[in-house]
Amino acid sequence: MSDPQYDGPGALSAIGGVRLIARRELATRLRAKSFLVSTVIIVVFICGYLVLMNFIGNSTSSATVGLTGQTSTLATPLGNAAKATGQKVDVRTVDERAGRRQVADGKLDALLVGTADAPTVVVKKNLPSGLGNTFTVLAQHEALTQQIVALKGDPSAVRHAMATAKLPVQRLEPVGGYQVERIVLGIIAVILIYMSLMINGQAVAQGVIEEKSSRVVELLLATVRPWQLMAGKVLGIAVVGLIQMVIFAVVGAGLGLATGVLSIPASLLTGAAVWAIVWYVIGFAMYAVMLAAAGALVSRQEDANAVVTPVIMMIVVPAVIGWSLIPANPDGMAGRVLSLIPLFSPMIMPMRISLGVAAPWEIVLSVVLSLVLVVGLVALAGRVYRNAVLRTGARVRLVDALRAA
Template identity: 55%
Template sequence: MSEQPNVQLGAWQAVSLVAGREINTKLRSKAFIITTVATLVLLIGFSLVMKFVGGGSDATVGFTQQNAVLAAPLKAAASAIGENIDTKTVSDERAGRGQVVDGSLDALVVGDGRTVRVVVKKDLPDNLRNALNVLASQVALNQQITALGGDPAQVAQAVANAKVQVEPIEQPFPYDGQQLVLGIIAGILIYMSLLLNGQMVAQGVVEEKSSRVVELLLSTIRPWQLMAGKVLGIGLVGLVQMVVIGGLGIAAALAFDVLTISVTAAVGTVVWLVVWYLLGFLMYSLVFAGLGALVSRQEDVGGVISPALMFVVVGYVIGISVLPSDPDNAFVGILSIIPVFAPTLMPIRLAMGGVPVWEQVVSVGLVVALIPALVWLAGRIYANAVMRSGARVKLKDALRAV
């Protein structure tokens, strides 16, 4: 009986061969292509919608020549209550009424400007009513000031310059609404990538285990090399997807003027997105690979990895529900440093800005320090469980040396 040749591969050669196999398989898969293209279309479509919807005014108000002096005060009054109103001067009241009928104007201010009287097609929207009520109050006040011998312009200037003086004990960070949107998008991309690519690792382990392919592979390479190659290959595919989606998505938003933040800030968001994707994927995919080796059927994958997956879900939910309304939330700040929550929470905070340098360093350092421990732990589980088919392997049994 002749002996089979024992083919010995170097550690890196074995890992790179497995990684190359995973990369070729995933890049050619229809699911990867469709997911990437669909996400890009959604992001670019969102940018276009925000350009045409977000940049418009809330209402358009017409003025005749007699009361055109009220146009500027109306825009100022609307701005003070958070509304964006366009104004338009019409040739005469008759022409203005016609534009109200055809929908070109939401309202037409008529009269001589001593009172605020408007013509509408059916009803006056509440946001426009509020702005016009502020204008009416200002007109009435100006008339009283004039009657008492004062100058309405000087009074208006004094009122405009009168502001509350705030003395903060701690200087607040000026959060930008667009940075908040960027942070939420970054969190969503990280969350989706961890869910999809992380589970892909576990499913790949089970697929090879159930088809007995793993026995052929392990006759040539060691278990930890197979696991590391699978994680590396799928991770690189996810990285390509993340850079393409994040880079082109932000480029489209900047090109369409949906984002007006600096290019440096946008690039910084993409860089941190890549960093935290890599850290989060390495951390969670190692766990998923080890846990996936415990079962032999695809339908059991969800149950075995769900406890670890809950940390990803909880971090994401907390981030998008708390940070938009309370960017300085201390509890979220603490969670974002803890390794299991950092990949979904810290990218959102970093995109928003205002994260102390020490928190950035500690959060990255803790994850980096945890990864070698996970390599050892997941490798032990994987090596002791991947060759056992049939019933689910208990975690305590997989941790024991065979």
């Protein structure tokens, strides 16, 4: 039975040809060891980074303090003082003799002996500075409590009044929403887009050169047209990169929320992840067609750098600007203008979206301008690819590829 997509030799339908090549690229690259290794490495990097951030966030200095029976009533005030000074304190009630032995053995950092009204701190040698600050605050609170009692006041009422007392703040300008978490989120988004574009984008150029040098392209072009071959290759590798980006976004967002490293609302985190994926797709379409055309200009991998490097620099420069300029001045004029320029948008706009400083009209305009450029680049790259992919030997000049019939 004949395939309905074929009308004869080389007459594969437009959509069928693109789908055939895309399916071939997808199946080949998903089974490739490089795909699995790179995906695992980046996932491990994301997990390690989030675990490290969680560890740093929870790594406040801690100390173990022993209380005797007579000083046990200081447990609550000691906890409040520790909270006020950012010191984590583990409180244990022990016998004084046993407590002194534990201090000498290093099992306790300090022991409070004496009475609750006049405690004494027992340490092995020196009192840690963080714990010393906590005890200072504790002593001040207890001294204040004694004075309040002497004046026949209510210490709990005074403490409540002190805890809730604050001065009203009048802001002359609205508070910017560029908290550290959103900056980190934006930087991670740009880094992932950058890495995926670099890995999968260069895979497009390498694939074109491999097929050209091995003469496989001649066999493929007996069945599909040049533009179908280029479009199918770009589409197939784009799907591979998209799968990776979805994995990275799900792992990063899920683990960040689960560990508490990211405390921003889940809706904002999800929105940032979705926009990162959208801009990856736009950016990949933009750069991949240029890399495919560049790969068609040469017949050997040794010559690839000369034609690929200019396109790679179009990825590197916006990425560097994205993670250096934007965090320093998220809503500055330079960032706003650059985020609207199509070749810069895939790297800069995701960060501005993550920071919450990109206006809706800016996002829409940058998407429209980028898609217009993609359409133009597809037409231009398609011409270069068609005219150069079957020419072997010396490197084909770009001008010649554009002028060839």
